[in-house]
Amino acid sequence: xxxxxxxxxxxxxxxxxxxxxxxxxxxxxxxxxxxxxxxxxxxxxxxxxxxxxxxxxxxxxxxxxxxxxxxxxxxxxxxxxxxxxxxxxxxxxxxxxxxxxxxxxxxxxxxxxxxxxxxxxxxxxxxxxxxxxxxxxxxxxxxxxxxxxxxxxxxxxxxxxxxxxxxxxxxxxxxxxxxxxxxxxxxxxxxxxxxxxxxxxxxxxxxxxxxxxxxxxxxxxxxxxxxxxxxxxxxxxxxxxxxxxxxxxxxxxxxxxxxxxxxxxxxxxxxxxxxxxxxxxxxxxxxxxxxxxxxxxxxxxxxxxxxxxxxxxxxxxxxxxxxxxxxxxxxxxxxxxxxxxxxxxxxxxxxxxxxxxxxxxxxxxxxxxxxxxxxxxxxxxxxxxxxxxxxxxxxxxxxxxxxxxxxxxxxxxxxxxxxxxxxxxxxxxxxxxxxxxxxxxxxxxxxxxxxxxxxxxxxxxxx
Amino acid sequence: xxxxxxxxxxxxxxxxxxxxxxxxxxxxxxxxxxxxxxxxxxxxxxxxxxxxxxxxxxxxxxxxxxxxxxxxxxxxxxxxxxxxxxxxxxxxxxxxxxxxxxxxxxxxxxxxxxxxxxxxxxxxxxxxxxxxxxxxxxxxxxxxxxxxxxxxxxxxxxxxxxxxxxxxxxxxxxxxxxxxxxxxxxxxxxxxxxxxxxxxxxxxxxxxxxxxxxxxxxxxxxxxxxxxxxxxxxxxxxxxxxxxxxxxxxxxxxxxxxxxxxxxxxxxxxxxxxxxxxxxxxxxxxxxxxxxxxxxxxxxxxxxxxxxxxxxxxxxxxxxxxxxxxxxxxxxxxxxxxxxxxxxxxxxxxxxxxxxxxxxxxxxxxxxxxxxxxxxxxxxxxxxxxxxxxxxxxxxxxxxxxxxxxxxxxxxxxxxxxxxxxxxxxxxxxxxxxxxxxxxxxxxxxxxxxxxxxxxxxxxxxx
Numbered sequence: 001x002x003x004x005x006x007x008x009x010x011x012x013x014x015x016x017x018x019x020x021x022x023x024x025x026x027x028x029x030x031x032x033x034x035x036x037x038x039x040x041x042x043x044x045x046x047x048x049x050x051x052x053x054x055x056x057x058x059x060x061x062x063x064x065x066x067x068x069x070x071x072x073x074x075x076x077x078x079x080x081x082x083x084x085x086x087x088x089x090x091x092x093x094x095x096x097x098x099x100x101x102x103x104x105x106x107x108x109x110x111x112x113x114x115x116x117x118x119x120x121x122x123x124x125x126x127x128x129x130x131x132x133x134x135x136x137x138x139x140x141x142x143x144x145x146x147x148x149x150x151x152x153x154x155x156x157x158x159x160x161x162x163x164x165x166x167x168x169x170x171x172x173x174x175x176x177x178x179x180x181x182x183x184x185x186x187x188x189x190x191x192x193x194x195x196x197x198x199x200x201x202x203x204x205x206x207x208x209x210x211x212x213x214x215x216x217x218x219x220x221x222x223x224x225x226x227x228x229x230x231x232x233x234x235x236x237x238x239x240x241x242x243x244x245x246x247x248x249x250x251x252x253x254x255x256x257x258x259x260x261x262x263x264x265x266x267x268x269x270x271x272x273x274x275x276x277x278x279x280x281x282x283x284x285x286x287x288x289x290x291x292x293x294x295x296x297x298x299x300x301x302x303x304x305x306x307x308x309x310x311x312x313x314x315x316x317x318x319x320x321x322x323x324x325x326x327x328x329x330x331x332x333x334x335x336x337x338x339x340x341x342x343x344x345x346x347x348x349x350x351x352x353x354x355x356x357x358x359x360x361x362x363x364x365x366x367x368x369x370x371x372x373x374x375x376x377x378x379x380x381x382x383x384x385x386x387x388x389x390x391x392x393x394x395x396x397x398x399x400x401x402x403x404x405x406x407x408x409x410x411x412x413x414x415x416x417x418x419x420x421x422x423x424x425x426x427x428x429x430x431x432x433x434x435x436x437x438x439x440x441x442x443x444x445x446x447x448x449x450x451x452x453x454x455x456x457x458x459x460x461x462x463x
Numbered sequence: 464x465x466x467x468x469x470x471x472x473x474x475x476x477x478x479x480x481x482x483x484x485x486x487x488x489x490x491x492x493x494x495x496x497x498x499x500x501x502x503x504x505x506x507x508x509x510x511x512x513x514x515x516x517x518x519x520x521x522x523x524x525x526x527x528x529x530x531x532x533x534x535x536x537x538x539x540x541x542x543x544x545x546x547x548x549x550x551x552x553x554x555x556x557x558x559x560x561x562x563x564x565x566x567x568x569x570x571x572x573x574x575x576x577x578x579x580x581x582x583x584x585x586x587x588x589x590x591x592x593x594x595x596x597x598x599x600x601x602x603x604x605x606x607x608x609x610x611x612x613x614x615x616x617x618x619x620x621x622x623x624x625x626x627x628x629x630x631x632x633x634x635x636x637x638x639x640x641x642x643x644x645x646x647x648x649x650x651x652x653x654x655x656x657x658x659x660x661x662x663x664x665x666x667x668x669x670x671x672x673x674x675x676x677x678x679x680x681x682x683x684x685x686x687x688x689x690x691x692x693x694x695x696x697x698x699x700x701x702x703x704x705x706x707x708x709x710x711x712x713x714x715x716x717x718x719x720x721x722x723x724x725x726x727x728x729x730x731x732x733x734x735x736x737x738x739x740x741x742x743x744x745x746x747x748x749x750x751x752x753x754x755x756x757x758x759x760x761x762x763x764x765x766x767x768x769x770x771x772x773x774x775x776x777x778x779x780x781x782x783x784x785x786x787x788x789x790x791x792x793x794x795x796x797x798x799x800x801x802x803x804x805x806x807x808x809x810x811x812x813x814x815x816x817x818x819x820x821x822x823x824x825x826x827x828x829x830x831x832x833x834x835x836x837x838x839x840x841x842x843x844x845x846x847x848x849x850x851x852x853x854x855x856x857x858x859x860x861x862x863x864x865x866x867x868x869x870x871x872x873x874x875x876x877x878x879x880x881x882x883x884x885x886x887x888x889x890x891x892x893x894x895x896x897x898x899x900x901x902x903x904x905x906x907x908x909x910x911x912x913x914x915x916x917x918x919x920x921x922x923x924x925x926x
Contacts (some may be wrong), residue, residue, distance in 0.1 A: 100813035102615075123702055147645050156644070158651060159622055174901045179811040181843035182610050183879040184658055185894050186886060186924050188904050190653040195647055212705035235563045239586055242675035242748020243706050282749075285705020287728060287760070289752045297750070299914075348642040350563035371720070380644035401683050411503045416646040423649060438637045442913070443649050449912035450905070461649050 002059040003034070006041055006084070009051050014090070016040040025085050026077070028069035029132065030426065033077035037064065037085050041203040044090040046165060046173060046204045052086060053202065054171035056455065063456055065198040067140025068111060070132035072222030072344070073424025075144065075197050079459045085332060090137045091204060094118045103162055103179050105207050108139025115208075127154035127246070139203040145195030145421030153246045154211065156420070158194035166193055169200075171450040179207050192446075197422055198457035200450040214246070214283035218291035219320045220299060223274030223289025223310035227252060227353035228372075230278045233307050233376050234349075237280050240298050247281035248379040252356065255373035256326065258388060259333025266329060267322050269312045278325050278378065281320075328373070334373050334388055341387040341399050343406050347415035349381040355413050356383065361389060362405040366398050382419040385454040407434070425459050432463075465522040469504055469547070472514055477553070488548050489540070491532035492595065493889065496540035500527065500547050507553040509628060509636060509667045515549060516665065517634035519918065526862025526919055528661040530603025531574060533595035535807070536887025538607065538660050542922050551602045554667060557581045566625055566642050568670050571602025578671075587673040590617035590709070594870060602666040608658030610883030616709045617674065619883070621657035626670030629656055632914040633661075642670050647808075660885055661920035662911040663674040676708070677746035681754040682783045683762060686737030686773035690715060690837075691816035693741045696770050697841040698812075700743050703761050707754070710744035711842040712790050715819065718836035719789065721851060722796025724837055729792060730785050732775045741841065742790050744783075790838070797836050804850040804862050808873045809882035812844040817845065818876050825868040826850060829861050846884040870897070888922050895926075 007015045015021055017039030025040045026033040038061065043049045056063050062083035066076040070260055078085060091107035094115060099122060106115060112133040115126055130136065130148040142164070146157045154160070163177040176190055182188075224230045230250045236247050253275050260266050274324040282291050295313055314320035334340050347355045360372045369390030376383040383408060389395055395402065407417050411434050418427050432440060443462045449452075470478045479485055480502035488503045489496040501524065506512045519526050525546035541548060554570035555763050557578060562585060569578060573759040575596040578589055593599065593611040605627070609620045617623070626640040639653055646653075656664055687693045689809050693713045715736050723729050745754050758776055765771040777783035797803050810818045823835045833855030839846040850865060852858055858865065870880050881890050895903060905926045910917075 048818065070690075098811070098813050100694065101811045102701070143879060145647050145651065147647075152644055155618070155622065158616065158654060168901065168905075172901045172904075174905060175899065176902065178879065180809050180877075180879050180882075181615055182840075182845045182882040184608050184883055184885045185879050185881040185898065186658075187663075188608065188654060188658045188910050189656070189902070189905055190910075191621060191651060194654070195649075195651045200650075206784075212702055212707065231633070238565070239675055240748070240750065242677065244747070244749050284707070284747070284749060285703070286707050286745075286747060286749070286752060286754070286757060287703065289758055290747060291749070294749060294751055325806075346643050346645045348561070348564045348566075350561050355584045377645075382645045414641060414643075416641065416648050418641050418648040419643075419645040420647055422647045435648065436638065438631065438635045439639065439649070439652070442631075442637060442652055445912040446650050446655075446909075449908040 002055060002061055003039060005055050006052060009055065010048060014042045014044060016042065020146055025066060025087060028071050028076060029045055030072045030074045035078045035081060037078040037081065040087055042087045042090050044417065046167065049086065049167045049202055049204050050171045050173050053167055053169065057171060057453065062458060065202045065457060067137035068132065070136045071140070071144060071424060072421045073426040075422055075424030075460055077081055077425060079425065081118065086202065088137060088204065097122060099124065101179050102210050103207050104210060105177060105205065106138050107205050108137060108203050110138045112136050112138065112141060123213045124159065125213045126208055127211050128157065128160065131331065138206055142194050142203050142206055143196060143198050144422040147382060149377060150246050152377065154249065157192055160209045160286060161190055161194055162205055162209050164193055164203060165205035166201035166203055169453065169456050174201065174211045177205060177207055182407060195422070197424065197460045199447055199461050212285045215285050215287065216289065216291050217281060217283045217320065218295040219281045219314040220295055221269060221312050221323050221326065222278040222299065222308045223270055224276045224308055225382045226346070227276045227356055229307055230276045231350065231353045233302055234278060237298060241282045244282040244284045245280065246283045247279065249279040250378045251277040251327060251330065251375040252372065254371050255330050255375045258337045259330050262333040262336040263329050266326055270279060270310050274309055276451055279323060314339060316452040330373065330375050333399065334386060337388050339389050339395065341395065341402055343385045343403060344413055344419050344421040345406065345410045345417055346380065346382045347410065347413040348421035349378065351413050352378065352381060352383060355409060356385065358408050359406050362409065363402055364402055366405065368395055369393060370415065372394045423461050428459065428461060428463060465518060465524055466501065468518050469515065471505055472518065473504055473511060477505045477507060477511070479505065481578055488529060488550060489565050491534055491539065491705060493535045493537045498544060500541040500544065502843040503548045503550055505550045505553050509630065510550065512630045512665060513634045513636050513666050516583065516630055516632065518914065520634060525921060528665045528920060530600035531595065533599045534603065534607060534887060535884045536889040538885055538887030538923055540888060542888065549665065551600060551667065559631040560585060562587065564642050564675050566670050567673060568640060568668065569601050571600060571669065573601045575599050575601065575604060586676045588676045589623065589671055590674050591620065591623065594794065599667055603658050605666050605883040606659060606661050610845060612710050612712065612840060615840065621654055623672045624653055624657055624669055625672050627656055627666060628668035629651045629664035632916065632919050637664065640668060640670055656886070658847065660887065660923045662910055662924050675748045678748050678750065679752065679754050680744060680746045680783065682744045682777040682786055683758055683760040684732060684735055684775050684786050684789065685741040685771050687739045687771055688780065689816070690819055692740045692770055693739045693841065694813060694816045696741060696765055699763060699765070704745045707737050707745040707747045707807060708743065709746045710742065712838065714740040714790060714793065714838040714843045715835065717834050718793050718797065718838045721800045721836060725796040725799040726792050729789055733773050737772055743785060760850045793836065793838050797849060800851050802852050802858065804858065804865055806848045806866060807882050807884040808848055808868050808869065808878055808880055809843065809845045810873065810876040810878035812841065813844060814876050815841065815844060818872060822848060822869050822872050825872065826865055829865055829868065830859055832856060874910055886924050891922065891924060891926060
């Protein structure tokens with residue numbers, strides 16, 4: 001019945017139910033889903049999304065909204081046969097840009113890389129870059145409140161959303177596609193849907209704030225005596241260059257050593273390895289400034305004071321890309337190395353080194369010889385705190401214990417057990433372990449208020 | 464009964480019920496409240512706020528949270544005798560700053576100016592400046608999602624809130640005082656309370672994101688042939704200086720002429736008046752740059768192309784203050800001129816001039832000779848669109864018609880009828896005229912979910 005209605009509504013390209021057609025939608029970056037849904041709806045318009053939702057609501061069938069399937073927490077997997085996947089990928093239109101408004105309207109299915117390309121001819125940017133940008137879609141990036149390398153400078157996805165269009169769980173459409181920075185006409189609904197992981201509504205379109213593109217850059221890799229030195233020098237760079245600091249990544253020795261060993265094309269610019277590294281990028285639109293010279297001054301001062309043991313500045317875009325590649329390939333390097341155990345967490349910036357040191361001691365006590373790959377975003381305290389097995393060994397079946405120890409420390413440090421990847425189906429139980437009764441209750445109330453029949457993405461954020 | 468309990472709980476300085484003690488709490492920048500509440504609670508701790516809320520909930524007495532009483536929309540006036548005012552002013556502690564975390568924890572009652580002063584010894588700023596900063600309190604600024612001059616660059620209050628502590632309508636405390644940029648551990652509650660105008664909970668504390676203080680500034684006042692030229696040159700400045708543009712205010716001829724006439728100490732830097740003015744400030748933390756020279760280049764180019772008819776750059780801090788005073792005293796100038804009719808609205812940036820022109824024609828048709836004072840924030844499309852009576856005349860009792868015409872145009876231009884001042888009790892009905900049924904319904908659901916007994920600030924945002 002529902003199938004017939006959906007096929008009639010959406011046409012043969014808009015409704016997929018053959019196993020081989022559905023299969024690709026059951027894989028994302030977190031793995032493979034074993035529950036096969038009724039089918040995959042691929043509406044091409046907001047009206048069709050709304051009609052699809054109404055049909056499902058009437059049939060009491062669950063809807064799993066899906067973007068580019070780059071999530072890492074199984075946030076868009078069906079958990080029940082009695083469900084459909086709703087893919088936004090056909091709603092991929094970038095509207096013409098009015099440059100003076102410093103914003104752009106897009107469909108939820110626009111891929112982030114596609115938007116970057118559409119902005120290429122302008123001198124405006126959407127300052128959001130992450131490893132998945134070739135596949136990740138705007139709707140999913142908003143629904144998961146994506147972060148990335150520049151969040152400490154430009155904010156997270158929620159800070160870039162001016163307007164939204166959302167199909168609600170009853171199939172009504174909320175048109176909040178306003179092109180306004182200032183809009184205090186009631187509760188900030190546009191912000192509430194950011195990070196709601198498909199629980200409160202299906203994002204179908206957005207107006208995104210754009211920024212002027214920087215005209216000049218300077219990118220440097222620094223070697224430091226330890227991670228605390230990276231924390232301190234990171235602060236120094238932010239105080240020196242202020243708003244010009246747009247990237248500030250730290251890497252521990254083990255993470256870079258593994259990546260260098262596994263990925264042949266990486267170029268290590270120093271003679272000897274160091275205990276910690278800092279990758280910094282400054283950028284500005286202001287004409288007539290020499291950022292490379294200013295960065296040289298800052299690094300020279302750091303070397304002289306012994307805060308840095310070595311440093312290199314990219315002299316051209318090729319070198320700049322090579323430095324960033326050292327950072328960007330860390331996950332791939334660790335993947336190639338073998339079994340791993342991941343944690344996407346955040347703590348206050350000043351406590352990054354202390355957190356890593358304490359966690360590493362915990363882990364060593366549990367699994368002697370365990371290798372800690374710690375890297376991430378110094379500007380916002382977001383640590384990708386990952387384990388690789390001891391060289392030639394294994395985790396001794398202690399993955400759960402290892403993770404529990406990390407998350408307990410996160411809580412102790414006032415951090416977040418889900419920094420930028422969200423909760424999905426993998427971390428909702430974990431979040432429940434740490435959030436207060438009042439916080440869980442507020443989230444439950446929100447879910448019930450917006451999605452009373454639990455038709456949208458059940459099992460995520462609040463059960 | 465309730466009075467006795469509150470006096471026992473809060474002590475003689477924490478509970479005021481004598482008419483002369485209560486009176487000062489019945490006046491704000493929007494006027495005077497005629498409904499006298501049972502009294503004023505002034506708790507000094509979060510626990511006391513929670514206990515006060517529980518006592519009121521048990522007695523079925525309404526609570527009106529109150530900050531610095533600088534609101535312009537009667538958002539914190541009791542609407543019913545059976546209510547108390549809850550003033551947060553005693554919760555005014557600024558916690559010690561950990562500079563490396565680029566944030567600060569404050570009580571809700573901290574006055575914005577007090578926080579600026581506390582940051583004076585650091586090289587960090589909270590980039591929020593507005594006319595009321597000598598009285599406005601952080602809790603109220605968050606609850607009303609304050610904007611100000613730099614919102615297009617640094618965001619509104621909601622963009623500065625990392626953590627929050629909120630007492631909920633049932634007296635439970637939500638402790639969300641996290642010092643984290645990235646925290647995707649569920650719905651973004653910290654953002655939802657921003658702009659909620661006391662309807663969802665009482666904000667008792669906040670962690671605010673700080674920014675590095677700029678080291679150099681350049682401030683310029685420009686004369687232009689018309690308001691559209693100001694829109695165009697504003698865009699040029701933003702494209703030229705990008706992230707360095709931190710202020711971009713426009714003023715129409717009438718607004719400045721009235722202020723100059725009414726306020727003797729204002730210094731007009733040009734020989735002849737112009738149809739429109741633009742006040743721009745650029746700033747940067749980057750060392751070794753000469754922003755004044757760069758601004759001179761940009762202005763010279765604008766003069767040469769005929770985009771500007773005149774321009775002046777502040778050569779020192781005294782001149783800089785004098786230029787800003789021209790902008791800051793516009794409301795006071797208009798107040799002294801006599802009866803006025805105010806509108807705090809926003810439209811997409813590129814349409815500011817067109818909006819002002821169309822509205823002014825509407826108004827002239829209604830009240831010939833009416834004087835339009837239009838000024839505001841070019842970077843975010845926020846227009847303070849105000850009328851003064853025709854010289855020596857009056858509004859002919861057409862204030863409501865005049866405002867209705869303005870708001871209808873706002874709607875037509877895709878704007879907001881409440882840009883940065885919020886809805887309060889004055890504009891909630893207006894908002895209902897323009898918002899869609901689905902938007903009103905979502906807001907109602909939010910209110911019911913969080914504040915089911917309607918004990919908190921009834922009549923605001925959603926009735």
